[in-house]
Amino acid sequence: MISDRVKSNLRETFGESLLPKLGLVLLTVILVMAMFAPLLATHNPTRTGYFHENGGPYPPPGFDYTTTVAQDGEITQVEVTATDEHLLGTNTIGQDVYSRFLYGARVSMLVGLAGVTLALLMGVPFGLIAGYYGGRVDDGLMRLADVMLAFPALVLALALIGVFGSQPIRVPDPIVWAGFAEGMPESIPIPGSVTIVVALVTWVWFARVARGEALSIRNQEYVKAAKSFGTPNWKILVTHVLPNSITPIIVLATIQIAVIILIEASLAYLGFSGTTLSWGYEIETGQDVLRTRPWVAMVPGIGIVLSVISVNLLGDWFRDALDPNIEGSERGA
Amino acid sequence: MSMAKFLFRRTLQGVFVIWGVVTVLFGLRAVSPGDPATLMLGQGATQDLIQQVREEEGLNDPIVVQYGDYLAELVTGDLGYSWRSEREVEAMVIERIPATLELAIAATIIALLIAIPLGVISATRRGSPSDYGATLFSLLGISTPNFWLGLMLILVLGVWYGIPYPTLSTGSTIPVGIGLIDLPTGRRAVGFGEAFMTLLTEQSFDEMTLWLKHITLPAVTLGTYFTALITRLTRSGMIDELGKPYVTATQAKGLPGVLIRYKHVLRNTMIPIITVLGLQMGTLMGGAVITETVFNWPGLGQRLINALSIRDWPLMQGIILFVAVMFVFINIVVDALYTYLDPQVSIE
Numbered sequence: 180m181i182s183d184r185v186k187s188n189l190r191e192t193f194g195e196s197l198l199p200k201l202g203l204v205l206l207t208v209i210l211v212m213a214m215f216a217p218l219l220a221t222h223n224p225t226r227t228g229y230f231h232e233n234g235g236p237y238p239p240p241g242f243d244y245t246t247t248v249a250q251d252g253e254i255t256q257v258e259v260t261a262t263d264e265h266l267l268g269t270n271t272i273g274q275d276v277y278s279r280f281l282y283g284a285r286v287s288m289l290v291g292l293a294g295v296t297l298a299l300l301m302g303v304p305f306g307l308i309a310g311y312y313g314g315r316v317d318d319g320l321m322r323l324a325d326v327m328l329a330f331p332a333l334v335l336a337l338a339l340i341g342v343f344g345s346q347p348i349r350v351p352d353p354i355v356w357a358g359f360a361e362g363m364p365e366s367i368p369i370p371g372s373v374t375i376v377v378a379l380v381t382w383v384w385f386a387r388v389a390r391g392e393a394l395s396i397r398n399q400e401y402v403k404a405a406k407s408f409g410t411p412n413w414k415i416l417v418t419h420v421l422p423n424s425i426t427p428i429i430v431l432a433t434i435q436i437a438v439i440i441l442i443e444a445s446l447a448y449l450g451f452s453g454t455t456l457s458w459g460y461e462i463e464t465g466q467d468v469l470r471t472r473p474w475v476a477m478v479p480g481i482g483i484v485l486s487v488i489s490v491n492l493l494g495d496w497f498r499d500a501l502d503p504n505i506e507g508s509e510r511g512a
Numbered sequence: 513m514s515m516a517k518f519l520f521r522r523t524l525q526g527v528f529v530i531w532g533v534v535t536v537l538f539g540l541r542a543v544s545p546g547d548p549a550t551l552m553l554g555q556g557a558t559q560d561l562i563q564q565v566r567e568e569e570g571l572n573d574p575i576v577v578q579y580g581d582y583l584a585e586l587v588t589g590d591l592g593y594s595w596r597s598e599r600e601v602e603a604m605v606i607e608r609i610p611a612t613l614e615l616a617i618a619a620t621i622i623a624l625l626i627a628i629p630l631g632v633i634s635a636t637r638r639g640s641p642s643d644y645g646a647t648l649f650s651l652l653g654i655s656t657p658n659f660w661l662g663l664m665l666i667l668v669l670g671v672w673y674g675i676p677y678p679t680l681s682t683g684s685t686i687p688v689g690i691g692l693i694d695l696p697t698g699r700r701a702v703g704f705g706e707a708f709m710t711l712l713t714e715q716s717f718d719e720m721t722l723w724l725k726h727i728t729l730p731a732v733t734l735g736t737y738f739t740a741l742i743t744r745l746t747r748s749g750m751i752d753e754l755g756k757p758y759v760t761a762t763q764a765k766g767l768p769g770v771l772i773r774y775k776h777v778l779r780n781t782m783i784p785i786i787t788v789l790g791l792q793m794g795t796l797m798g799g800a801v802i803t804e805t806v807f808n809w810p811g812l813g814q815r816l817i818n819a820l821s822i823r824d825w826p827l828m829q830g831i832i833l834f835v836a837v838m839f840v841f842i843n844i845v846v847d848a849l850y851t852y853l854d855p856q857v858s859i860e
Contacts, residue, residue, distance in 0.1 A: 325525070326532030328791070329836040333798030337820050338537070338832065342544040441657050445802055448659050449817060462660055466806075473667050480660035487655035 185426060185501055192500040202492025209486050213284040217352060217360035221266065222275035224282045224456060225364055229265060229273040233257040239268040239276070239474050270461070270475045271468055283458040283479055285367065286447075287440050287486055290374050294439040295432050297378035302385025303428060307420055309386070310393025311412070320386060327383040332438075333445055335380045340446065343372040345453035368454040373446055377439045388431050392424030399423075426501045433494040437487045444483050458482050515848070522847060526840040533836040538582055541825045542575055551823055552595045591833070592826040594819075601830035604815065609834070612811035614704050615803065616796050618727050619735035620789070627739045628785075631746020632773055635754065646743055653740020658799050662733040662806040669729075702726070730807040734799050738792065745788055749781035783850065790846030797835045 193199050212219060222229065231237050235246050240261045248257050261268065267276040309320040327335075347368035355363045396402060396419065405415050446452050447459025454460070458479035465476025549565040550557065566572050570581055585592065591601035634646035707719035753759065754777060762772050801813030808814070812831050819827040 322528065322532065325529045326536065328794065329529050329533050329839050330536075330832065331794035331796075331798035331801075331835060331839075333801060334794075334816065334832055334835060337801075337816070338540055338828065341820055341823060341828070342540050344545070437655070444657050445659065445798075448657070448802070449805065450821075459657070459659075462663065466663060469663055469667055476660070476663050477667075480657070480664065483660065484652070484656050487657075488651060491651060491655055 188500040189497070192496060196496075198492050199496035202489045202496065205485055205489035206493060209284050209482075209489060210288060212281050213288040215354070216278075216281040216285050217354045217363040220275075220278035220281050220360075220363060221264075222278045223362055223364060224274060224278040227272045227274055229269045229275060231259045231262075233259050235259045236269040236271060236273055236472060236475075237262050237265045238472070239266070239478075242268065242474055244471065267478050268474050271464060271472060276474065276478050279456065279461060280458075280478055280482055282364075282456045283461060283482055284486070286370065286452075286454060286457045287443060287483065289367075290370055290377065290443040291436045291440045291486075291490070293369075293374045294377040294381070294443075295436050297374065298382040298435065298439075299385055299428070299432060301378060302382035302387075303389045303421075305382075306386035306389025306391075307393045307416055307424070310390035311397050311416055311420055313394075313397075317390070320390060324383045324387055327380075330380075332380040333442060336376045336442055336446060337449070337451065339376040339379060340372065340451045343376060345370065345372055345446075345451050347371060347453040368456060370443070370453050370457070373443055373452055376446075377442050380442070381435050381439060384431060384435065385428060388427050389424055392427060393420050396420050396423050430494065430497045430501055433490060433497055437490040437494065440483065440487055440490070519844070519848065522844045526844055529840050530833075530837060533833060534583065534586060535579075537829045537832060538579055541829065542578075544823070544825070546823055547571075548595065548825070586833075591830040594827045595824045596822055596827075597824075601826050604827060605812065605830045605834050608810065608812045608815050608831075610703050610705065611809060612797075612800055612804070612813060614727060615730055615734060615800055615809060615811060618731035619738060619796065619799075622731055622735035623738035623742055627742035628746055628778070630739075631743045632750055632778060634743065634747045635750030636769075636773060638751070646747065650740040650743040650747075653736050654744070656736065657802075658733050658737060659802045659806050661736055662729070662803060665729055665733060730803050730809050733806065734796070734803040737799060738789075738796065741788070741792065742785060745785050746778075746781060749784055750777055753777045753780050786846055786849055790843045793839050793842050794835075797839075 229237065233246060234248055234257075235244070238244055238259060238261050243258060243260045245256050246259055247254050249255075265275050265277065267280065270276055270279070305320060309317040330338075348371040349366040349368055352360075352363065352365060352367045354360050355365050393416075402415060402419055405419060443452065443457065444459035444462075447454075447457035448463045450460070450463065452460055461479040462476045465472065465474075465479070469476055547562070547566075548571055549562045549569065552565060552569075553561060570578055573581070589602070591605070593599065594601055594604060597604070630646045630649075634643045637643055702719050702723050704723055707723040710716055710719040750773075759772060759777060762776060763769075797813070800811060801816055803809065804811045804813035805817055812834070816828060816831045818824075819831065
């Protein structure tokens with residue numbers, strides 16, 4: 180599938196620059212956070228009511244604030260200080276921000292990886308067949324791609340959410356189910372329709388790249404040779420065309436994960452993700468208290484930026500190493 | 513092929529794409545849950561009234577007939593009526609165009625003004641601190657969701673200068689300050705057209721300044737992603753071009769570096785940049801939806817979100833259709849621009 184030349188290029192560029200290493204470390208940390216959220220979390224992320232005795236939510240270190248309380252008929256100023264109990268403070272309804280940060284990584288990574296997988300499964304076969312056979316199938320695909328591209332991805336995603344709704348699918352959390360993390364939410368909300376929607380708005384990029392590759396591969400000598408032996412077309416597609424077009428598809432897939440994470444965050448921010456455990460949703464709730472409780476919006480945003488940066492760093496590394504001249508690699512949401 | 517023939521063919525293709533967009537939108541509306549008549553009349557409507565409206569609106573007709581009617585209406589320029597406000601969709605779209613257009617153009621201008629020099633400096637001084645700075649900036653820029661960036665700008669400016677502002681959800685109008693200049697964080701006090709007219713008729717800069725203040729933060733928020741993207745493109749494009757033999761030749765001829773960089777190399781780099789800019793118009797519109805929500809900016813994006821949350825399909829369709837037409841039009845213009853930028857590109 181992946182040639183030795185490609186592998187040695189990857190190794191070489193990895194050694195040369197600090198950035199791919201940084202990307203890899205960041206992504207690993209975020210994936211660990213996402214996977215083991217129930218073990219790393221200090222509180223149930225959906226439990227409300229963790230407030231300071233003086234009334235307001237706990238601030239993270241460095242964000243102590245004063246608030247007014249009525250005591251014995253008098254209004255007095257009181258300090259609200261950080262606590263070790265809540266590492267990053269609590270939000271407006273008293274939920275633990277650190278624990279929600281971990282669970283937010285889950286939603287982002289789940290939608291990013293599942294969305295890109297779905298988009299790959301839709302786009303790549305379609306693109307390969309269109310490019311390989313050419314003719315009407317190809318014309319049809321290219322016209323469809325033109326139509327899809329005329330919709331801004333986020334706008335199309337919003338319209339599709341209008342159709343599919345945004346109910347999450349609840350799946351039992353294996354770690355909690357196995358009894359390793361008591362008191363944590365028993366099920367993981369997977370934003371199923373959001374995942375389908377992001378795949379529906381991004382698959383066309385994969386189809387275009389796969390088509391371009393298939394178009395150039397179908398005239399190669401080895402494909403002609405296979406044909407002359409009477410190898411069936413589907414077999415040529417699977418054994419020759421797919422493996423030889425995989426490199427640019429991998430590069431695109433990496434970049435699209437970043438795009439999908441951003442679309443998911445935007446949908447959640449606009450209130451269409453279906454789960455309250457999304458970073459985008461958390462930012463929306465922090466917006467109204469931006470001045471007085473700035474950490475509520477700050478923390479999840481940092482999560483989004485770090486995830487997207489880590490994926491983009493890996494995408495840049497792949498692209499530099501594999502150097503495919505692919506269309507769409509510089510196009511985002 | 514002549515330019516006229518080329519434009520004709522591209523326009524034909526564009527019409528086909530728009531037809532596709534219309535069909536997709538119609539399909540989405542047809543399969544979306546919720547009965548249009550009920551949505552129009554509200555939950556309390558009687559069955560008789562719902563049936564009457566269904567009949568009047570042709571909702572009882574076969575889907576193919578409905579599709580035909582819809583196309584026929586669109587061809588005559590009729591976008592229908594909003595289900596909720598019962599106003600003409602056309603008017604509701606048109607009145608929101610200036611705000612979005614101003615925002616999009618301002619963001620693009622900011623992006624080009626910053627990104628191109630930054631990309632050129634970065635490419636010509638590879639490995640220097642300014643190159644690393646530009647690379648870091650562009651990495652952050654393409655990785656930051658713009659709604660969060662908008663909020664952080666408000667936060668940082670507000671906290672640094674300690675000027676209070678009310679919550680955003682209620683539509684803030686009280687400014688956040690950068691030193692002596694007040695930068696409002698919401699609303700659009702005056703349109704560019706209006707401000708420009710005051711400038712011409714009364715020779716007063718007041719309205720213009722007001723416009724500029726209001727648009728600064730939203731435009732920076734929307735423009736950051738593009739600034740980052742174009743910086744990256746300019747840098748990589750320039751690096752490719754600088755390695756070409758003609759650059760060495762012009763250097764050998766003794767042409768000054770600045771002239772080589774900006775007149776020859778940049779010109780050749782502009783082609784991919786313009787292509788991406790054209791294709792990114794969709795992203796720009798998507799970004800505008802979000803930015804308008806953050807800053808309470810009265811544009812098409814804000815109206816789209818409102819329409820979506822109450823499932824007002826005619827209004828949604830009208831706005832999305834407008835965006836798609838803009839996208840197709842801009843990309844035809846981009847294709848035509850190629851021939852001016854690069855004489856080697858022939859129209860085919």
